[in-house]
Amino acid sequence: MNMAMTNVAAGQYAIPRRVGSHRARAVTNGVMTGLCAAAVALALVPLFSVLWLVVSKGIHSLSLSFFTKLPAPVGELGGGVGNAIVGTLFMVGLASCIGLPLGVGAGIFLAERGDGKLGHVVRFTAEVLAGVPSIVVGVVAYGLIVLPMRHFSAMAGAVALAILMIPTLARATEEMIRLVPRSLREASLALGVPAWRTSLSVVLRTALGGLINAALLAIARAAGETAPLLFTALNNQYWNLHPLQPTASLTVQIYNYAISPYEDWHDKAWGAALCLLILIGGLSLIARLAAGRRSQA
Amino acid sequence: MASGADTPRHAHLGDRAFAAGITLLGGAVLLVVGIIVVACARLSAPAFAKLGFFRFLTGSDWNPVEDSFGALPFIYGTLVTSAIAIVVAMPVAIGLALFLTEMSPSRVRRFVSFFVEILAAIPSVVFGLWGLMVLVPILRDVVEPALQHRLGFLPLFQGAPMGIGFLPAGIVLAIMILPTIASVTIEVLRTMPAALREGALALGATRWEAIGAVVLPYARRGIMGAVILGLARALGETMAVTMLIGNQPEIHGSLFAAGYSLPSVIANEFAEASGAVHTGALAGLALVLFGVTLMLSASARLLVRLSARRLVAA
Structure with missing residues (x-):
């Protein structure tokens, strides 16, 4: 290096041997x-x-009909991504029903009893699980749900999204709960409140803003996933709110529009991407507000 | 337990039930890993039974019609694009992390951290769209011809510049793993005691000399962990690569050529896979991907943790 310092040996700090001019x-x-x-x-x-x-x-694609209409065939003007927006919201909602309790519950475990051996193993597993590619989780959901039911379904997509939510939620929940001052917990216990009620109605109640923040961020991330939906929820040209039927999603719709050779579908891909970013940005913004309110309280 | 007052003997029934409940939920995380392994293994069993694990990994022919499946072109494409991503993203991410933790005022830090967070939140498919519509034309018309003109004697830069191929996939991957590497590096640098840095500065070192002599040697393991985490993310990234790599199961030395990656072939063929062997081969690729990313994430986390523990000992 230019500054005339040499590494003496691995693991030791560099020691300046000869120092150059000040300039x-x-x-x-x-x-x-x-x-x-x-x-x-x-x-x-x-x-x-x-x-x-x-x-x-x-922005050119956005109009009321873009939000409310079904996709139009190639060459036909108009049409929208209404079913894809609803599909994304539907699947993310289903995924939250499964993933939020599991992720938050695991986080509570890590914060309350996570100092033992099992706690360390679970924490490490959650960290490692966060690095598992989402496409692999899609394959798992296919094996668990699509194959036995012989049907692509919103449920399979939701299960994949839920699995992806668990590790980040667990870690974030633990962090939020550990931020709660010890004195609060001790005061509650000193008043004779049982430990479990202290955990639920004092500690968790205090950490609620942070938990909402973590949950919304996890939901926002799930809304942006494409790969695990490709062969679980597949796609659908029509409205669907049945958990056992294939379902459209914004992300898969963007993908299909983007790789098509048609110019007007490319425009729709940008429009759908804007919808997706508005959805994710909105969720993140609310999350930020929830976290901000917590820090003021 | 944080309360400490309750011994198991005197614990209320509610406490026990609560403890059992949350322990169950914690254990569910372990169960999820188990489910992933079992589901992938069961799906891939027919393929391994027919082809053999080793032949499957080293075969370079991928032909679903003749039930011939070799994973090599996909492994190659995944490695090449990830290598490009690391080479491009690592210096930028570490430079950014150093600037934010060592050089900039806190207002700049908050501002930039906010944007790095946004970068991390943009979905893969949107990067793919951007890559397809913006990056590919630039590479095809400007960057690749220029590279060929100057460095065309290298096998890396030969063949017709198509815009689609290893290069754009690698570059978009670099953009996507940059926030991962940067944020973990920042986390690692933050755990460093200020006294060490200040000691070097007090001895008359310039800021950069303090970084070279104290900060980087101290954080080396943690930064390596950050880069490995970025690599793990690059290996498993699906959509952007699928949209940009060209999806040809071939092995080419040139970065301009089209290839294929492990996640991309799963994404493209899984829904329409014909028969148990084809599905099994794709699930086998998923299993390989899972195993590799699992090992990488685990070793990266250990490195980051080791780096933090040394701090406690110091």
């Missing part, structure tokens, strides 16, 4: 600081490019 060191410092700042700029370019294009190209 040279200052220049090196300046150049490296500039490079790191450039890294920040470089990282943000794609973000702004994505956001700008989704908004500028998607």
